[in-house]
Amino acid sequence: GQQLNQSPQSMFIQEGEDVSMNCTSSSIFNTWLWYKQEPGEGPVLLIALYKAGELTSNGRLTAQFGITRKDSFLNISASIPSDVGIYFCAGQDSNSGYALNFGKGTSLLVTP
Amino acid sequence: DAGVIQSPRHEVTEMGQEVTLRCKPISGHDYLFWYRQTMMRGLELLIYFNNNVPIDDSGMPEDRFSAKMPNASFSTLKIQPSEPRDSAVYFCASSSEGTVNQPQHFGDGTRLSIL
Numbered sequence: 001g002q003q004l005n006q007s008p009q010s011m012f013i014q015e016g017e018d019v020s021m022n023c024t025s026s027s028i029f030n031t032w033l034w035y036k037q038e039p040g041e042g043p044v045l046l047i048a049l050y051k052a053g054e055l056t057s058n059g060r061l062t063a064q065f066g067i068t069r070k071d072s073f074l075n076i077s078a079s080i081p082s083d084v085g086i087y088f089c090a091g092q093d094s095n096s097g098y099a100l101n102f103g104k105g106t107s108l109l110v111t112p
Numbered sequence: 113d114a115g116v117i118q119s120p121r122h123e124v125t126e127m128g129q130e131v132t133l134r135c136k137p138i139s140g141h142d143y144l145f146w147y148r149q150t151m152m153r154g155l156e157l158l159i160y161f162n163n164n165v166p167i168d169d170s171g172m173p174e175d176r177f178s179a180k181m182p183n184a185s186f187s188t189l190k191i192q193p194s195e196p197r198d199s200a201v202y203f204c205a206s207s208s209e210g211t212v213n214q215p216q217h218f219g220d221g222t223r224l225s226i227l
Contacts (some may be wrong), residue, residue: 003154033215042116042203042218043155088155098143098207099168100156100216 006103011058014111015080021106022073022091031092032065032072033100038085046087047074079110114138116219118204124225130192133222136185137206145205145216146179146189155203161187194226 006023013019022034031050035043047058049065049072056063063074072091076083086107090100115134125131135202137144145160153227159169161195176195181187201223205216 035218040220042205042220045215045217048215098160099145099157099171100155100164104154 004089004091004101004103006106008106009104010107010109012109012111013079017079019076019079019083019108020073021087022071023091023103024071025091025101026070027091027093028069029091029093029101030069031094032063032064033090033092034061034072034074035088035090036085037088037105043088071099076108079108081110081112083110084108116204116206116217118202118219118222120222121220122223122225124227125194126227127195128193130190130212131194131198131224131226133202133204133224135187135189135204135219137187137204137207139185140218141206141208141217142184143207143209143216144181145207147203147205147218149201149203149221156213158189196226199224199226208220 004023004025033048034046036046037043046061047056052065052069053067054065060077065072086105088105089103090107092100113201141161146158147155148158149155159179160167161181177191179189189226203218203221205218207216208214217226
């Protein structure tokens with residue numbers, strides 16, 4: 001599968017700060033997904049994006065599907081301690097079947 | 113609603129032994145995926161099934177790995193013989209009618225340690 005470039009690799013922030021992370025790919029995707037993984041658990045879907053340029057919010061989370069279809073970002077506003085976890089982007093190209101290609105993850109730590 | 117259920121949650125065994133990981137997808141989901149997660153390589157797709165039929169197994173690392181889906185509610189991933197480099201967290205995920213508009217839902221994984 002194709003490897004996505006996800007950055008930053010880790011973030012250490014204070015409660016209340018905003019967070020931004022992004023993913024880029026050398027290939028075009030027609031679906032971008034953002035997952036969060038907590039210790040000992042599987043990834044949980046946060047936001048799904050299906051259209052270039054699409055901007056979608058889920059509470060304090062906002063994600064966008066880049067116009068070029070090769071990138072996506074996730075923003076978290078007013079972070080809280082329970083936002084701690086690893087955030088993964090995933091891209092899917094339906095021409096290559098239903099496999100998801102994952103980024104390496106952004107590890108987020110939030111101090112009270 | 114029950115999510116994707118994986119067993120065992122943890123497995124520790126000696127190299128050379130056979131390992132069998134199990135997965136029960138969400139009821140009604142017709143796609144099932146097996147992933148492996150390691151620090152070095154992140155999350156990698158091993159194989160996926162549609163309506164119990166393997167569709168793409170190009171991610172299966174070698175012949176020691178095999179996966180089956182005998183019915184719509186059960187799948188196994190088998191490693192025989194196991195090697196220390198197989199140590200990883202193995203996830204099963206399922207979705208309905210493909211990924212478009214029906215994202216994959218993950219189980220909590222099996223943490224496998226091969227000594």
